[in-house]
Amino acid sequence: xxxxxxxxxxxxxxxxxxxxxxxxxxxxxxxxxxxxxxxxxxxxxxxxxxxxxxxxxxxxxxxxxxxxxxxxxxxxxxxxxxxxxxxxxxxxxxxxxxxxxxxxxxxxxxxx
Amino acid sequence: xxxxxxxxxxxxxxxxxxxxxxxxxxxxxxxxxxxxxxxxxxxxxxxxxxxxxxxxxxxxxxxxxxxxxxxxxxxxxxxxxxxxxxxxxxxxxxxxxxxxxxxxxxxxxxxxxxxx
Numbered sequence: 389x390x391x392x393x394x395x396x397x398x399x400x401x402x403x404x405x406x407x408x409x410x411x412x413x414x415x416x417x418x419x420x421x422x423x424x425x426x427x428x429x430x431x432x433x434x435x436x437x438x439x440x441x442x443x444x445x446x447x448x449x450x451x452x453x454x455x456x457x458x459x460x461x462x463x464x465x466x467x468x469x470x471x472x473x474x475x476x477x478x479x480x481x482x483x484x485x486x487x488x489x490x491x492x493x494x495x496x497x498x499x500x
Numbered sequence: 501x502x503x504x505x506x507x508x509x510x511x512x513x514x515x516x517x518x519x520x521x522x523x524x525x526x527x528x529x530x531x532x533x534x535x536x537x538x539x540x541x542x543x544x545x546x547x548x549x550x551x552x553x554x555x556x557x558x559x560x561x562x563x564x565x566x567x568x569x570x571x572x573x574x575x576x577x578x579x580x581x582x583x584x585x586x587x588x589x590x591x592x593x594x595x596x597x598x599x600x601x602x603x604x605x606x607x608x609x610x611x612x613x614x615x616x
Binding site: 419421423428429430431432433436443444446476478480482485486488489490491492493494496 | 504506537542543544545546547550591593595597602603604605606607608609
């Protein structure tokens with residue numbers, strides 16, 4: 389049984405570019421949450437998707453957007469990248485929004 | 501808004517000894533969950549232990565146990581018989597019970613080193 393997978397593992401972009409990160413949830417899970425973890429910090433909640441809709445959002449600007457597909461996989465898009473967007477982006481899946489969240493290994497984004 | 505505070509940026513323990521990691525939180529809710537997650541250098545966040553606020557009994561998972569003091573809003577993690585594989589970042593996290601707030605709120609973490 390595959391756990392949560394994320395792609396790519398690492399990514400380097402320049403300021404102003406756009407990036408798309410991908411997440412496949414654990415088998416049987418229908419909810420995907422995204423977190424941003426800056427260096428030396430704990431993860432911060434970006435948003436949560438359930439039934440292909442954004443159900444909950446943290447304190448992140450509209451440059452951060454997402455999507456959930458019918459197979460429950462999800463994408464995180466960030467537009468107009470800033471240096472401060474450099475971080476580890478974690479995806480977590482769960483069965484419903486209030487059950488245990490299982491995390492993927494993350495995507496390390498570096499913005500130059 | 502809920503907050504989680506971990507006041508120990510780094511801790512060190514000798515192999516086979518016991519170490520306690522501290523966590524305090526702030527909330528006006530009466531029902532919630534508290535968690536300890538481990539993040540090794542591989543970056544994958546792993547759930548160590550979970551506590552439901554309505555349960556008075558402290559949670560235990562093998563060598564890991566918590567001291568949950570609801571009135572003091574304190575939630576410490578005790579690791580007994582520490583092993584080299586316990587070396588990692590440890591994050592304390594909070595989540596509301598039910599409602600629309602299903603997201604986790606994390607502290608800044610404590611880096612645990614285990615000396616052989």
